[in-house]
Amino acid sequence: MPIAGLKISRLSGPDCVAYARELENQRSDDQARRVFSTFRMVIDYAWGQGWIGSNPARAVGVRTAPDWEADKEPLDIPPLDDLRTVLKAAQTYDQTGRAEAFVSVLLFQALRSSELRALGKQHVTLKGPSPELLIRRKADRWNQLQRVKTRSSVRNVPFGPHTVKALRRWMLACPPSKDRLLFANGAGKAESYANHYNRLWLPLLIAAGIIKEGETPPFGMHGLRHAGISLWIKNGATPKQVQTWAGHASIQTTWDIYGHLWREFQDEQSAARAAEQILLS
Numbered sequence: 001m002p003i004a005g006l007k008i009s010r011l012s013g014p015d016c017v018a019y020a021r022e023l024e025n026q027r028s029d030d031q032a033r034r035v036f037s038t039f040r041m042v043i044d045y046a047w048g049q050g051w052i053g054s055n056p057a058r059a060v061g062v063r064t065a066p067d068w069e070a071d072k073e074p075l076d077i078p079p080l081d082d083l084r085t086v087l088k089a090a091q092t093y094d095q096t097g098r099a100e101a102f103v104s105v106l107l108f109q110a111l112r113s114s115e116l117r118a119l120g121k122q123h124v125t126l127k128g129p130s131p132e133l134l135i136r137r138k139a140d141r142w143n144q145l146q147r148v149k150t151r152s153s154v155r156n157v158p159f160g161p162h163t164v165k166a167l168r169r170w171m172l173a174c175p176p177s178k179d180r181l182l183f184a185n186g187a188g189k190a191e192s193y194a195n196h197y198n199r200l201w202l203p204l205l206i207a208a209g210i211i212k213e214g215e216t217p218p219f220g221m222h223g224l225r226h227a228g229i230s231l232w233i234k235n236g237a238t239p240k241q242v243q244t245w246a247g248h249a250s251i252q253t254t255w256d257i258y259g260h261l262w263r264e265f266q267d268e269q270s271a272a273r274a275a276e277q278i279l280l281s
């Protein structure tokens with residue numbers, strides 16, 4: 001197995017995840033769990049001896065067959081230039097600011113579409129030093145509001161000044177709704193995913209010049225969630241922060257989907273130099 005060729009001091013979380021997935025595919029559930037448990041104990045021993053600074057395998061585990069498809073989200077990150085183009089088009093797409101608020105929340109707060117469709121004014125905190133969205137409910141496929149299913153999905157997601165400005169503009173023009181929904185339909189109820197996609201998302205991409213009428217988009221609304229999470233990682237968010245803000249069921253899910261991005265964005269030599277300079281400067 002490839003992991004056998006790695007020095008223990010260079011072992012990373014993504015390496016451990018890859019090893020766990022390899023065991024899942026090549027061994028029985030019981031054997032895979034026992035082998036990985038022994039592997040974790042070896043790393044723990046090295047940590048206890050002071051040979052390494054942490055155990056990157058501690059938050060990783062082997063999944064049994066029924067769990068393999070849990071929280072599966074195909075990774076589709078739109079190009080940054082396309083994101084800039086869509087954001088710019090959204091700013092002038094309508095006079096109310098609905099499109100800009102819609103895109104900003106999906107992108108910068110990395111919400112699932114079901115969570116955005118259920119988002120209410122009461123879930124937006126704009127005042128104070130830490131503006132944030134409170135994710136407490138979702139809209140199901142029948143557009144009925146319900147509490148998010150898992151404890152990890154209940155979360156507060158911070159946002160920056162661009163989203164604050166976009167939401168303030170839209171909340172002034174947002175039509176009334178019994179449930180105080182931010183992105184309701186004409187009857188004040190939760191809008192369907194299909195209507196958001198066909199009546200806002202596709203026309204916005206056409207206006208932005210990303211696609212022409214009748215063309216298939218290169219990425220969907222869910223791509224904004226992946227892009228937002230990748231931006232968190234690029235700008236220094238920890239795996240635990242990403243798990244919390246994204247509402248993933250476990251940190252293992254975060255590693256499975258986004259683990260390679262920490263390695264891609266990390267400059268190991270710069271990190272090593274910076275660590276020295278903290279004490280030596």
